[in-house]
Amino acid sequence: MSEDLKRQAAAMALAEIRSGMRLGLGTGSTAWHFVDLLGEKVAAGFECICVPTSEATARQAEALNIPLSDLETLDRLDLTVDGADEIDPQLNLIKGAGGALLREKIVADASDAMVVIADASKLVQTLGGRFPLPVEVNRFGLGATRRAVAELIEHHGTGGNLRLRETSPGTPFVTDGGHLILDAFFGRISQPEALSRDLLDIAGVVQHGLFLKMCKTAYVATPDGVKALTSGTN
Numbered sequence: 240m241s242e243d244l245k246r247q248a249a250a251m252a253l254a255e256i257r258s259g260m261r262l263g264l265g266t267g268s269t270a271w272h273f274v275d276l277l278g279e280k281v282a283a284g285f286e287c288i289c290v291p292t293s294e295a296t297a298r299q300a301e302a303l304n305i306p307l308s309d310l311e312t313l314d315r316l317d318l319t320v321d322g323a324d325e326i327d328p329q330l331n332l333i334k335g336a337g338g339a340l341l342r343e344k345i346v347a348d349a350s351d352a353m354v355v356i357a358d359a360s361k362l363v364q365t366l367g368g369r370f371p372l373p374v375e376v377n378r379f380g381l382g383a384t385r386r387a388v389a390e391l392i393e394h395h396g397t398g399g400n401l402r403l404r405e406t407s408p409g410t411p412f413v414t415d416g417g418h419l420i421l422d423a424f425f426g427r428i429s430q431p432e433a434l435s436r437d438l439l440d441i442a443g444v445v446q447h448g449l450f451l452k453m454c455k456t457a458y459v460a461t462p463d464g465v466k467a468l469t470s471g472t473n
Contacts (some may be wrong), residue, residue, distance in 0.1 A: 244267045244270070244358065244460035244461070244462075244464075244465070245268065245356070245358060245460050246270050246272045246276070246467045247319075247460055247464070247465045248255060248269060248272075248356040248357065248358070248458040248459065249269060249270075249272035249275075249276055249280040249458075249459040250276060250377075251274040251356070251458040251465050251467065252273055252320045252354050252356050252458050253273060253276050253277065253280070253390050255279050255318065255320075255354060255363050255456075256277075256287065256318060256320075258285055258286050258287070259286055259287065259358075260287050260288075260315060260318060261287070261288050261289070261290075261308075261313050261315070261316045261317050262277075262287055262288070262289045262290070262291060262318055262319065262320065263289070263290050263292060263303075263316050263318070263319030263320070263321070263346035263347065263349070263350050263353075264277075264289050264290065264291045264296050264300060264319075264320065264321075265292055265296065265319065265320055265322055265338075265343060265385070266291075266292045266293040266295060266296050266321070266322070266337045266339040266342075267321070267322035267336070267337045267344060268322070269294070269322040269356045269357055269358070269460075270277055270320065270321055270322045271296075271299065272356075272358065272381045273320050273356060274299050274300055274305070274458065275299070275303070277289075277300075277303075277305060278300070278302075278303025278304070278305055278371075281303065281304060281305050281306075282303070282304065282353070287305070287306065288306050288307070288308050288313065288460070289305055289306065289307055289308070290307070290309055290310055290313060290316060290346055290349075291307060292306055292319075292321065292339050292342045292343045292346050293337070293338075293339040293342060293343075293415055294415050295339075296339075297448070310345065310346070310349055314349070315349060315350070315351065316346065316351065317350065317351055317352040318347050318350055318351065318352050318353070318354060319346050319350040319352070319353045320353075320354045320356060321334070321343055321346075321347065321353065321354075321355060321356075322337075322355065322357055323355045323357050323361055323450070323454075323457070324336045324355060324361060324370045324383075324448070325360050325363045325366050325368075325369060325370055326355065326357060326361050326363065326376075326454075326457055326468075327363055327364065327365060327366050327368070328364065328457070328470075329371070330355070330454040330456075330457055330468065330469070330470050331366060331431060331449070331450065331451045331452065331454075332355065332366075332448075332449075332450035332453070333366050333367065333370055333372060333373075333448050333449060333450070333453055334373075334448045334453075335373030335375070335420070335446050335447075335448030336370065336373065337445050338373070338404070338412055338414050338415075338420060339414070339415065340373055340375055340420075340446060340447070340448045341375050341414065341416055341418070341445055341446045342415060342416070344446055344450060344453075345396075347450065348453070349373070349420060352419065352455050352456075353450075353453050353454045353455060354456050354457070354458065355452070355454045355456070355457040355458070355459045356426075356457070356459075357457060357459055357460070357461065358460045358461075359459055359460065359461040359462075361459070362459065365427040365429065366427070366428045366431055366449070367425045367427050367428035368426070368427050369428055370453030371402070371422035371423055371424045371425075372422070372423045372424075372425055372428070372434075372447060372449065372461055373401075373404070373420050373421075373422055373423075373447065373448040374388055374416065374420065374421045374422075374423050374438060374444055374446075374447045374448070374449070375414060375416075375418045375419070375420055375444070375445040375446045376388075376418060376419050376420070376421055376443050376444055377418060377419075377443045377445055378417070378418065378419055379443070380442070381419065381443070382429045382449075383443060384421075384441060384442075384443030384444060385403070385421060386400065388401060388421055388423055388438070388441065388443045388444070389401050389421075391434070391437055391438065391441075392423055392424070392425055394437075395425055395428070395430065395433070395434050396436070397426035397427075398424070399425060399426055400424050401421055401423050401424065402420070402421070402422045402424075403419060403420075403421055404419070404420040404421070418445050428449075431449050431451055432451060434449065435447065435451060435457070436451045455466025455469070455470075456468065457467055457469075463473070
């Protein structure tokens, strides 16, 4: 999908914001376009205050002079705009390919609404068919946590594998919060709510990439233009 179409999707999401809003800024290649376009509006006098979901997004926003805050200062946000790795017909999501899933979920949960921008390749009928589910875990007790997640793959999934995410062979990927990520291949996830509960019951799991019933609208870039989707329309 061309960067031009991603930018068109970001522009559609930008139309939802109003002056004075408190915004959550997402992470990833499509969210990058939204932050860039927001920077243009801020340069023209648009007023907002934003909470970034990653250090990378914070650096981008700071370079564009977008006013930033945090959730200690702002207890609620009006809107979060972010990307997604998979989107099902009910607008449930898998997120976390960029490694920012914990902060993304905290920011989305603190928002009155969440809007997703993505390209058409992210649309699926059932979550888990294309991407692994990222599971953010504590460094301490990694072996025990990994075994527990593997048991859930056997229970909920199709016996897929489980990988510790690495930046290079032998070097684990470390999140902004200092945690590690297990990429869990569940296959098609038929009971996402139950899987969510079971994952969070594992003591070493910090959070996972299932974003359920959080997104209200998705702007999806397709070869025929940008489509606005609400629950049940895709």
